[in-house]
Amino acid sequence: MEKEGINSPGYEIPEEIEGVVSITSIDRIYNWGRRSSVWPLMFGLACCAIEMIATAAGRYDFSRFGMEVMRPSPRQADLMLVSGTVTKKMAPTIVRLYNQMPEPKYVVAMGACASGGGPFKEGYNVVSGVDKLIPVDVYIPGCPPTPQALINGLIKLQEKIDGQSIKTVRWYQKGDTAAIPVPMLGPDLIYQSSIPAIKEAAQEEA
Amino acid sequence: MTESDFATRLNDRFPEGVTADEREGYQGYIIAADKLIEFATALRDEFEFDYLSSVTGVDYPDEGKLEAVYHAYKTIGGAELVFKVQTDRENPEIPSLIDIYPGADFQEREAWDLLGIKFTGHPDLRRILLWEGFEGHPLRKDWQEAYYEADKKPFKSRWPKAEYTRAEAKNPYGANVKYPDKFDPEKWVPEGEDALYGSLAKYETTDKDGLKTDHLTVNLGPQHPSTHGVFRIAATLDGEKIMNLNPVMGYLHRNHEKIGERNTYLQNMPFTDRLDYLSSLSNNFGYAIAVEKLIGIEVPERAEYIRVIMAELTRVQNHLFAIGMFLNDIGAFFTPSLYAIEERELVLDVFEMVTGSRMMCNYLRFGGLARDLPDGSLQKIRDLVFDRLPRKTDEMDRFLSENEILRSRTVGQGYLSTEDAIKYSAAGPVLRASGVPYDIRRADPYSIYDRFKFDVAVRYNGDIYDRYYIRLDEIRESIKILQQAVEQIPEGEIQTGKPRYQMKVPKGESYGRVEGPKGELGFYLVSDGTGNPYRYHVRAPSFINLTAFGPMCKGLKVADVVAVLGSIDIVLGETDR
Numbered sequence: 001m002e003k004e005g006i007n008s009p010g011y012e013i014p015e016e017i018e019g020v021v022s023i024t025s026i027d028r029i030y031n032w033g034r035r036s037s038v039w040p041l042m043f044g045l046a047c048c049a050i051e052m053i054a055t056a057a058g059r060y061d062f063s064r065f066g067m068e069v070m071r072p073s074p075r076q077a078d079l080m081l082v083s084g085t086v087t088k089k090m091a092p093t094i095v096r097l098y099n100q101m102p103e104p105k106y107v108v109a110m111g112a113c114a115s116g117g118g119p120f121k122e123g124y125n126v127v128s129g130v131d132k133l134i135p136v137d138v139y140i141p142g143c144p145p146t147p148q149a150l151i152n153g154l155i156k157l158q159e160k161i162d163g164q165s166i167k168t169v170r171w172y173q174k175g176d177t178a179a180i181p182v183p184m185l186g187p188d189l190i191y192q193s194s195i196p197a198i199k200e201a202a203q204e205e206a
Numbered sequence: 207m208t209e210s211d212f213a214t215r216l217n218d219r220f221p222e223g224v225t226a227d228e229r230e231g232y233q234g235y236i237i238a239a240d241k242l243i244e245f246a247t248a249l250r251d252e253f254e255f256d257y258l259s260s261v262t263g264v265d266y267p268d269e270g271k272l273e274a275v276y277h278a279y280k281t282i283g284g285a286e287l288v289f290k291v292q293t294d295r296e297n298p299e300i301p302s303l304i305d306i307y308p309g310a311d312f313q314e315r316e317a318w319d320l321l322g323i324k325f326t327g328h329p330d331l332r333r334i335l336l337w338e339g340f341e342g343h344p345l346r347k348d349w350q351e352a353y354y355e356a357d358k359k360p361f362k363s364r365w366p367k368a369e370y371t372r373a374e375a376k377n378p379y380g381a382n383v384k385y386p387d388k389f390d391p392e393k394w395v396p397e398g399e400d401a402l403y404g405s406l407a408k409y410e411t412t413d414k415d416g417l418k419t420d421h422l423t424v425n426l427g428p429q430h431p432s433t434h435g436v437f438r439i440a441a442t443l444d445g446e447k448i449m450n451l452n453p454v455m456g457y458l459h460r461n462h463e464k465i466g467e468r469n470t471y472l473q474n475m476p477f478t479d480r481l482d483y484l485s486s487l488s489n490n491f492g493y494a495i496a497v498e499k500l501i502g503i504e505v506p507e508r509a510e511y512i513r514v515i516m517a518e519l520t521r522v523q524n525h526l527f528a529i530g531m532f533l534n535d536i537g538a539f540f541t542p543s544l545y546a547i548e549e550r551e552l553v554l555d556v557f558e559m560v561t562g563s564r565m566m567c568n569y570l571r572f573g574g575l576a577r578d579l580p581d582g583s584l585q586k587i588r589d590l591v592f593d594r595l596p597r598k599t600d601e602m603d604r605f606l607s608e609n610e611i612l613r614s615r616t617v618g619q620g621y622l623s624t625e626d627a628i629k630y631s632a633a634g635p636v637l638r639a640s641g642v643p644y645d646i647r648r649a650d651p652y653s654i655y656d657r658f659k660f661d662v663a664v665r666y667n668g669d670i671y672d673r674y675y676i677r678l679d680e681i682r683e684s685i686k687i688l689q690q691a692v693e694q695i696p697e698g699e700i701q702t703g704k705p706r707y708q709m710k711v712p713k714g715e716s717y718g719r720v721e722g723p724k725g726e727l728g729f730y731l732v733s734d735g736t737g738n739p740y741r742y743h744v745r746a747p748s749f750i751n752l753t754a755f756g757p758m759c760k761g762l763k764v765a766d767v768v769a770v771l772g773s774i775d776i777v778l779g780e781t782d783r
């Protein structure tokens with residue numbers, strides 16, 4: 001075990017046992033375990049996915065960060081790397097996938113499209129960023145972000161994980177975490193939360 | 207046969223109902239709707255235009271008309287024949303050509319979806335890119351999206367003064383949505399997917415003991431590791447056998463054409479990068495050719511050479527990636543693709559050095575290029591094409607092609623006959639692996655391809671194996687072209703005249719096409735004489751190649767579907783646009 005990876009400073013360890021003993025906090029070791037094995041969902045949306053593949057491949061190799069195990073099933077994934085344009089037709093599926101991922105789960109919005117709609121923002125079938133649907137932990141700018149930028153974003157995510165405490169993380173709180181309501185495909189995309197507003201607008205017209 | 211001969215022959219054959227299109231800058235013929243079937247049949251059977259490459263539509267609200275535009279070719283080579291059918295905008299009906307050219311299937315559905323042209327006689331006229339229940343036909347000129355600001359770019363608000371409010375702030379729902387008047391979301395019943403499942407003919411089999419079996423419907427995707435993105439397949443099965451299969455797309459429909467008609471001509475260049483995002487330089491090439499045809503501008507020698515070099519490098523890296531991913535699909539999980547990506551990275555280094563970006567190159571300009579080759583890049587390309595790439599291609603061939611598992615999964619599977627390949631308007635490697643030696647670089651040469659010695663790669667078995675192997679062939683041919691091009695490239699200008707950012711384009715239409723790595727990539731442009739295209743349509747090979755996907759899969763096992771799909775090599779950015 002790396003000393004600085006897991007040891008909490010402030011505790012004196014006698015010299016004789018320095019090599020075999022580490023003193024640490026639960027948070028530290030819990031986060032160290034999680035941050036070193038973030039499994040992404042194998043899920044590519046658009047052009048950014050190609051850079052994601054390039055990052056997974058030999059030259060950039062994000063398995064150095066414990067992230068190489070891409071899981072095609074959301075049930076086994078910790079991280080949703082939203083790599084590309086989120087369209088309205090795809091929106092219900094993305095929310096459903098997110099809901100199917102077990103806690104702890106994280107979302108990284110990779111690229112301009114996933115962060116805010118990108119070059120296609122004005123399009124009639126484009127959702128202006130995946131954060132309109134699900135909560136996002138890290139945004140990575142770029143169109144597409146280079147592999148270096150992606151890795152930088154993933155390191156940011158690891159830093160975020162490092163900062164969490166087992167006492168306060170949402171998945172150990174009492175009660176169930178509510179699933180995110182799945183938007184519907186109507187004449188246009190219908191967010192469940194905007195149904196009252198749509199009704200109101202219809203009544204005003206009438 | 208010369209052009210005028212052809213016109214006379216056509217006139218003799220169709221004294222009525224076929225007239226030359228005499229609008230300024232337009233070409234081809236206008237066919238009366240009731241003559242269309244007869245005309246198309248004669249075209250295919252008597253005039254040898256056996257390949258219908260593109261079907262699309264244009265909306266002319268001022269004249270109250272919708273127009274369907276068809277581009278047909280001979281597979282023996284030569285230029286295109288354009289014909290059009292006009293119909294009333296209020297009740298647009300045009301007979302479907304699906305019986306004569308089955309390749310029109312998806313394209314007619316697309317024109318119905320986006321423009322609302324009803325193709326009578328089409329057996330399955332559903333929306334294809336959007337979903338059933340969507341309000342309106344977005345490519346109609348009077349259809350406006352939720353974030354609509356103005357008809358043309360640059361928007362007044364951004365230029366010369368940048369007074370930009372976020373689009374969300376202007377929308378009552380704070381999002382990119384709008385609803386029809388008096389829409390009540392609680393009473394609204396989703397259309398569901400009955401139409402989709404209905405289109406998959408249901409079977410019931412009875413075995414010899416009189417036991418009846420229903421058939422099972424399964425879905426694959428849109429999130430599935432082997433669909434190369436957000437692609438969905440709906441199929442009915444009998445046991446493990448595919449009885450019927452329908453691709454479902456549109457999960458990456460990013461409204462290229464609507465946005466493209468608002469952009470200026472040059473603004474579209476970076477958008478073309480994002481069509482087939484693996485081969486942005488080929489996309490640039492096709493679009494540049496289409497616009498250059500419209501404005502009638504020449505390209506300097508050196509620029510032509512650089513274009514060809516870049517386009518062929520693109521083909522090499524695209525095919526490498528395609529082979530890698532195809533091997534992934536049939537179970538050689540990631541090892542071959544790691545080898546392939548290793549080589550691809552070297553090509554991407556060249557792209558980054560020359561254009562400034564690894565993937566989204568945005569490098570071509572009308573009449574030239576954005577910038578010249580930087581110092582040292584030519585040497586880098588030379589090293590690649592004379593040494594590394596040929597060696598590595600042979601190595602891949604040696605490692606993979608004789609592999610027993612690969613062969614037993616692919617030889618004789620997913621058969622597409624020569625006739626069917628033409629019939630379904632398949633293009634590129636899919637067409638050539640079925641024994642049609644049709645390559646636009648040879649059949650209808652553009653740029654300077656007529657100067658290079660290379661063979662048109664062709665294979666004759668039409669199975670998955672041939673579609674895999676032909677990509678290796680094509681890499682080798684591309685390397686041949688590259689070797690000649692880097693030897694011959696002259697010094698000189700890279701741009702005709704001054705670079706132009708905003709220009710008026712003469713009235714008319716044009717169709718520019720290139721042999722992209724995935725097949726014929728065409729851009730159909732209509733100009734109304736302003737700085738923005740009036741109509742901007744992309745003939746996307748990935749999309750049209752999928753027409754043959756269903757028929758190819760019939761009777762195969764489920765696991766083979768994935769191999770067939772991998773062998774077509776689609777990119778969703780282009781399929782859905």
Ligand code: SF4
Binds near residue numbers: 046047084113114
């Ligand atoms: S951010 Fe750019 S590269 Fe990424 S998906 Fe969007 S358009 Fe493609």
